[in-house]
Every structure is written in structure tokens, then in C-alpha cells.
Amino acid sequence: MTTLNRRDLLKAAGAAGAFNLAWPLSAGLSPAQAREAAEVLGADYDPAPFTLGVASGDPQPSSIVLWTRLAPEPLAAEQRLPEIVEVDWVVATDPQLRRVIARGTAPASATLGHSVHVPVAGLRPGTRYWYAFKALGKKSRVGRTKTAPVGPISSVRFAAANCQAFHDGFYAAHRGIARENVDFVVHLGDYIYEHGQEGGVPAEHVRDHEGPEIFTIADYRRRHALYKGDRSLREAHAAHPWFLTWDDHEVANDYSSAGGDAPFMQRRAAAYQAWYENMPHRDAGNSALPDPEIHRVRRWGNLLELTVLDLRSYRSERNLADGTILGAGQKAWLKRGVDRAPDTWHVWANSIMLSQLRGRPGGSYMFTDQWDGYLAERKEVLNHIHSSGMEDFVVITGDWHSAFVDDVRLDFDDTSSPVIGTEFTAHSVTSGAYSPDWNAANGPLMGAANPHLKYFEGNRYGYDVYEVTPKRFSTHMRVIADRRDPASPVTTLTTFHVDRGKAGSYEDPATKNSPAQWRRDS
Incomplete structure (x- = not known):
């Protein structure tokens, strides 16, 4: 079977003069048109309003952070939702969510992109749990997580995992991670890419078309939503708890905040907020904005x-x-x-x-x-x-x-x-x-x-x-x-000890x- 990656599809659209139809975040597209263009590139989404899936993060012996974000129109600049939406959550010891050990309600506010970050405490160390959310009469998919042992x-x-440019291919690697028997996942940065075709990145990293460079909170939210349109990424988040750090492309290529002017600092604040809104991140200071720790x-x-x-x-x-x-x-x-x-x-x-x-x-x-x-x-x-x-x-x-x-x-x-x-x-x-x-x-x-x-x-x-x-630390390069190919098989290239x-x-x-x-x- 012949396969085409997103780069090939974008290149073909460009040759036909159809970039506005090919790139989901192009200016002038309605949310529905943007979603249709994303689906041409292989994206799909969970049922609304939980289109972006669920995730958990920062596992500790007695607690975990649960995440979701309400986005019935994932590629819209603004969601047509009330200012505050109440989101119910539940944690259980079985995938069917019958043996419930914790539940509650969290507010999803427009201020934080209708995201929720629920720190669930009182859990047992080294234990698997399953969780889900409910809002606006709809249920999310069920996620799986695990606490740290003692x-x-x-x-x-x-x-x-690291460096996952949406326009460069499908996330078969995340499909592999979702199926691995692992206790947790560490993401090492470049979760999204901010640049456009003229984004100032080194030539060897620029593909045929990546859409416009992004600067505002709406831009970064939509870029995160586009990336989570890859089913395999949502599966990897739902399968395991994640620890997170970031690199430069979550904000801007090779950036340093030292001496940044006011427009750049506004851009950085927008990027940091959108990153927090879209990640299962526990902020140590209980106030993630403007600078998550x-x-x-x-x-x-x-x-x-x-x-x-x-x-x-x-x-x-x-x-x-x-x-x-x-x-x-x-x-x-x-x-x-x-x-x-x-x-x-x-x-x-x-x-x-x-x-x-x-x-x-x-x-x-x-x-x-x-x-x-x-x-x-x-x-x-x-x-x-x-x-x-x-x-x-x-x-x-x-x-x-x-x-x-x-x-x-x-x-x-x-x-x-x-x-x-x-x-x-x-x-x-x-x-x-x-x-x-x-x-x-x-x-x-x-x-x-x-x-x-x-x-x-x-x-x-x-x-x-x-x-x-x-006795040993082993690294298996998958x-x-x-x-x-979104379903590309995974093999082990080599192993070091x-x-x-x-x-x-x-x-x-x-x-x-x-x-x-x-x-x-x-």
C-alpha cells in the first residue's frame, strides 16, 4: 500500500495552489473547515467536548495529576462554552470504573482554555488506576495511570520521547509507546513547533509547508490542538502518566528569555500558558501562570x-x-x-x-x-x-x-x-x-x-x-x-547497558x- 505523510500531502496541495485547503491553521478558515483540513492530514479527535483526550502526570506515591481540556471545536480560536464549566472526575481501581476510590468536580474556566488539572491525593503507592471525566452530559475516554512505589x-x-513535528509525519512512535509495558513516560521537549514556512529555523529542519508562525495565546492553543489530533499521541497520554520538560519550539526557535523585549515576553507568556493548558503538569507553586515551574x-x-x-x-x-x-x-x-x-x-x-x-x-x-x-x-x-x-x-x-x-x-x-x-x-x-x-x-x-x-x-x-x-540500566532504542505510516511497526535497533x-x-x-x-x- 502506498503511504503519504503530511509533508507529501502539503506539498501536493501547494503544487495545486491549495494551501488554504491543506493547512488546517491557515487564516480565514472556519473551525469546521480547519478540522476538515486536519482530517485530510490524518487527524481525528475524540468525541466532543473531550476532543483532545485525557492524560495524567507527575506521579508520586500517593497522588497523581489528571488532565483534560474541553474543546468541542478543537481548532477554533475561542470555544463556544460558558465562562465556567463544571467537570466531574472519577478514579477507580478497574478499567470499567466500578470500584471507585475517589471522585469530585473541578471548574474548567475560559481563562485557562477550559482545561482542568486535578491533583488526586490519598492514593496507594505503586498502584494502577483508571480515570475519566464527564461534562456537558458527555463522558471522556478512560485513561490509565500509576502511582510511584516506595x-x-x-x-x-x-x-x-521528543521532537514531534506534526507536519513531518505520523506519530507511530507514540502508538508504540502506548502499547509498551512501562511505568511512565518522559517527554524531553519540542512537543509542538511554533515556526511557519518563514520561521527562521535552520534550513535542514524546514519542511515544505508548516503554516503561519504563531504568536498569540489563540495561536498556541490551536497548534496544541492540531498536534493532539494525532490519535497515537492521545493514546500514549491515556495509557501512562507523563513527566514533562520543554525545549525551545514550545515558544520560539533557540530562544533565551535574557534581554527579551516586551513583544517577545508577551509571546513567551502566551506559549507557556497554552503549554500548561494542554499538559498534565503539576505546578509546584499552585499557580502555573505566568511561569510554570x-x-x-x-x-x-x-x-x-x-x-x-x-x-x-x-x-x-x-x-x-x-x-x-x-x-x-x-x-x-x-x-x-x-x-x-x-x-x-x-x-x-x-x-x-x-x-x-x-x-x-x-x-x-x-x-x-x-x-x-x-x-x-x-x-x-x-x-x-x-x-x-x-x-x-x-x-x-x-x-x-x-x-x-x-x-x-x-x-x-x-x-x-x-x-x-x-x-x-x-x-x-x-x-x-x-x-x-x-x-x-x-x-x-x-x-x-x-x-x-x-x-x-x-x-x-x-x-x-x-x-x-x-544491577543494570538498559536503553532500548525503538x-x-x-x-x-501511522501504523508503522516498531522494532529495537540496538540496546546499550x-x-x-x-x-x-x-x-x-x-x-x-x-x-x-x-x-x-x-
């Missing part, structure tokens, strides 16, 4: 400590001697966490690459929007980890649209410098990677220029699944066959002959 546990499995530490029994970082909200400009990617407050908080870290696996959810990446031997840094643009602070943080004695350190990263495995060294330019951890950078869900020719030519160059780089593969799309036991108490990773012998553009043999 005390000794034998294993944890979780997935990570992203960074947090969560534990999964005695086996895993997850540190979620925010590498956008507090950063300075790049390439400054005293530059910061964390901000003073988050850095102090991170160091305190390192100082009192328990004896467990320590995993940082990190939206952009921590490890150094030179493009070629003797060359400059490839992309200083990463930690490479904040050299002094990276050195300070890594030295703090080393001096504290913290071990079993793993970083999971997105952004690059390709898979990397790196040793994390105190000094990346000194091969005798101690290895203190491992970084796994995952493939993107759909967002366009560099070409196969570029990958083939530059993989060996990056390998030669970066002695800490163990593996690079850039020709595929997918997600990672991590399997953690008291890849899809074709992002043009990190043994407890021994810094550094190694590839599983069973998958070591899988395709890659760079693999260090020793």
Missing part, C-alpha cells in the same frame, strides 16, 4: 531518582564567560540535590545535549544552543557531581533528531579525565533529521572529534525504552519503519551489528 523494588521501565525531583521506589531540568526559562545568552543555562536558583537547587543524593540510579531528564559535540577534529562546537554554549557552568556542575561522590549517573536527552551515546567526562577534551556518567540522546518522534548522506559523511567525523562519543545513528525515528534494575557502580556504557552483543553511522569499537 521502598525496595526490583525494576522500573519507562519511555522517553518545570524542574523537580521524583523517586521511583529505592531504585531511581529522576531529576527533571528546565534548560530554557532561566538561561542567559550563549557563549558568555559567566553564562548560565540553569539560572542561579535552579543551579543551587540542583547542587543541593546532588549533595544529598541517595544510593540509587540518578537520571536527569535533559532537553538538550549535555556532552560536548565538535563537528570535526579540531573544529569548533557544532551547536552552542546546547550545554556547549555554557562551558563554565557545565564544568562547574560536572565537577560538583564528581566531588560529591555521586555514582550511577545517566542523562536522557532529546533535541537532536538522532541517537547518540556518550560517556560524560569531567573534561571532554582530556581522554584521561574520569568518566562520571552516560548520556543517551534519543531519536525524534517525527522531526526531520539530517540526510542519510550527511549522517554517513559526518558520523565518522564526529566520532574522531569526540573521543567520548560511542555511537551515532541518524537515519531513523522512534523513542527509547529504559529498563532499570538494581525505531519505526516509516513515519509516513550501564552496570551499577561502573561508569560508562557498552552495547549489547546481540544488537551490536545493527546499522549506525558511527560506532566506537573500543
